[in-house]
Amino acid sequence: MYLAYSSPGRVYLSGEHAVVYGKPALVTAINLRLTVTVEEGKKETKTSFIQIIKVVQQYLTSKKITHSDKSIHLSVKSNIPVGRGLGSSAALSVAAAAALLEFYTGKENSSEEINNCAYRIEKLFHLHPSGVDVSASCFGGLIYYRKEFEFLKNISRLNLKIPKNISDKLILIDTGHPIESTGQMVEMVGTRYNKETSRVEKLLNQIEKNVKQLVVSLMKEDVAFFKKTISENQKALVDLGVVSKKAVGILKYLEKLGVGKITGGGGLKKGSGFILFYAEDLEGLKNHLEISKIPYIPFSPTLEGCKKEL
Ligand code: PMV
Secondary structure (H helix, E strand, O other), X not given: OEEEXXXXXXXXXXXXXXXXXXXXXXXXXXXXXXXEEEEEOOOOOOHHHHHHHHHHHXXXXXXXXXXXXOOEEEEEEEOOOOOOOOOHHHHHHHHHHHHHHHHHHOOOOOHHHHHHHHHHHHHHHOXXXXXXXXXXXXXXXXXXXXXXXXXXXXEEEOOOXXXXXXXXXXXXEEOOOXXXXXXXXXXXXXXXXXXXXXXHHHHHHHHHHHHHHHXXXXXXXXXXXXXXXXXXXXXXXXXXXXXXXXXXXXXXXXXXXXXEEEOOOOEOOOOOOXXXXXXXXXXXXXXXHHHOOOOEEEXXXXXXXXXXXX
C-alpha cells in the first residue's frame, strides 16, 4: 500500500508575538508544499518518524479506533525552507497525520480529524504550539487565531481572500537566518514585558489593532490602508525589540520602493527571517533586489490546505 498527502506552509500577516499574550493573529497558507508518502512493508528507522507514527497510533487508541501494527515507512519531500518561519513543521505534522490516519483507518478522514491529530504531532516539535500553524496548513486560506485561555482557543478560517490588487504586489524578502530560536525571541519579549510592562502592553495593543485593521483592509481591498497598517505593525515589532539592525537597514534601503514588516518570530543579532514586502512596482523591486544580491521568494497565498496526492 502506498499513500501520499501534501500540505502548505504559512506566513504570519500580523499578530506575531502579541499572539503569545492573548491577542489575535492573522496567518495565511502559502503555495510552498510538503509531501509525506507512507509505504507499507518497509520498517521505519528514523527516530522522529517513529515518534510521529506512535502519536497517530495513540490518537487512534484514545478514540477507540482499532488499528493494525503493520510495518510502515515514511518519506518526505518539501519545497518549504526549514527553520525559516514558514511553517514547515506544521506542514509535516498535517501531511503525516492525513497519510497515517488513512493508512490505519482505511478511509479518508475529515479536515477536523486531521487537524486534531496533527496538533498532537506538532507537540513533538514545539512544546506549546498555538495551533494556528497546523490549522493554516490543514485548512488553507486565511486563519484568524486567538487564545483566550489554554482551554479556549478560537481558530477561524476566514471567508475572505487576500485581494489580487494586494497579493500580486507582495514578496518575501530574506533578511537572513536568525541566530536566535523563536523560543528565545519569545523569551526576550517576556523579559522586556516584565521590566517595562506598560510600554510593552501599549505595543501589544497596537499590534492587536493592526491585525484588525489588516482584516478590514483586505475586506475593502484598500491598498493604502493595508500599507499604512503594515508600516505601523513593523514599527511596533521594532519597538518590541525583535527586529535586527540588518532587517531595519534593508527596509530603509528599500523604502522608496514600498513597505514591509518581518513575519514570524524575528531575530535581533543577525537576520530576522523573512520580510513581507509590498511594492507598487514588483518587477522593479525584484531587479533592485537581484542587483543588490538580497534574496527573495515569491509570496503566493493559497486557499488549498492538506490534500491527497494521487
Ligand atoms: O518564527 P515563527 O514563524 O515560528 O513564528 C513565531 C510566532 C510567535 O508569535 C513569535 C510565536 C508563536 O508561537 O506564536
